[in-house]
Amino acid sequence: MHKILIVEDEPAISRIVEKYLSKSNYECTAARDGFIALELLAKNSYDLIILDVMMPGIDGFRVLETIRETSDIPIIMLTARELEEDRLSGFSKGADDYVVKPFSPLELVKRVDVFIKRIYGVDEDTIKTYGPFVIDSKEKTIKKNNELIDLTSAEYSVVSVLLEHKNQILTRNQIIETAFSLDYEGYDRNIDTYIKRIRSKIEDDPKKPKYLQTKYGAGYVFII
């Protein structure tokens, strides 16, 4: 879990950014001005800073310069669209990236992911482990005992739904609606066929499934 400091005077924006980053498994702290930010930085350690340029008190650039005297922690700056030339000045002072307001929170999260990944290796949370199975939702791959399992994309969708709801019985329709889309045209018995194909790839003995089990009259469960 990486720690992120958000320096932003508008509580509305601060809250949204925090919400999104938290959802992406980051631990956030918000500072509503530069002084508070610098104080927090003196006492705690963070993995990345999101820094608004326009703030009352000391502005973002001053804060940036001060931080850079002692640390090269990644800093993403938030700036208004008009101030294009700020970019240059910002970069030269050591900001790592810019996001122009108004921004999409998802976009911001994506950039944060990039930095965190660059510094700390693989980004977390796209990779989940369930027993011998490791699912990488970004790469859309599944490994069993460290061996990549060759799945088609439909097969991947089906197993991943079952894995993510492990030990929960899912009906064919729930699987379809979650793995594919609400307006899937196909027959719900197609799931049987997917299950057959998946079993042949993940089970030691597809005739006696250990993981992907049938619930007669109900659906399927991934037991782990």
Add this chain to the structure above:
Amino acid sequence: MHKILIVEDEPAISRIVEKYLSKSNYECTAARDGFIALELLAKNSYDLIILDVMMPGIDGFRVLETIRETSDIPIIMLTARELEEDRLSGFSKGADDYVVKPFSPLELVKRVDVFIKRIYGVDEDTIKTYGPFVIDSKEKTIKKNNELIDLTSAEYSVVSVLLEHKNQILTRNQIIETAFSLDYEGYDRNIDTYIKRIRSKIEDDPKKPKYLQTKYGAGYVFII
């Protein structure tokens, strides 16, 4: 039983959301546009609102603003993927969460659960614990010492009746009438067979039942 208002103009989506929420023990009402929603809200009380952004007539944001003038009921908004910047505007107007279309209904249910739990405390009483046994009436599963017990649906019905009336002697007919229906065709001695099958799955030593005991001349009890 918590009440949820679904505001969505597409009947297909509305129906499916309703189906999933109902299965999770929520009482749903659907409104096909903002006007109807506001009318319903004036007359009834709900515990949570699911609100589509894109609707004919008044759009979701307008509805959101109107609701927020008088109420802080949790609101989850449904929005199309392209409209990312809507998120910002939505959050600042007081939506509690966003779900992007096309969404997984299971995912939506999970988020609803989170809010309902946060506000009303403990999650719905679908899960009950009796000694080492945990029964999930929504999933229709029973665990013993955290291990899922593989029961057929008839077996589940029988054990769950006995568990819910633990330490109470039930006659075969009481079991039949509660577990199945009043017009069960079968012979009441079938219960003996169910008991046999259940014991083999839940008892350490089915020959000397510790939990599911026989009351000679009367019926069966689940001792816990």
Add this chain to the structure above:
DNA sequence: TTTTTTTGTCATATTATTGCCATAATTCAA
């Protein structure tokens, strides 16, 4: 385009569940 892979459908084989019974084992009271 052609070729290959993936996906969807179907008919048929296989299996699971349920209800039923015959027989064995147990209980309880005379």
Add this chain to the structure above:
DNA sequence: TTGAATTATGGCAATAATATGACAAAAAAA
């Protein structure tokens, strides 16, 4: 202790559901 009553158990058959193999259609790759 005995035997009548009651319950336990194993197995069978009917039914319903699932598994599977084969193939066609669709999609993706070459």
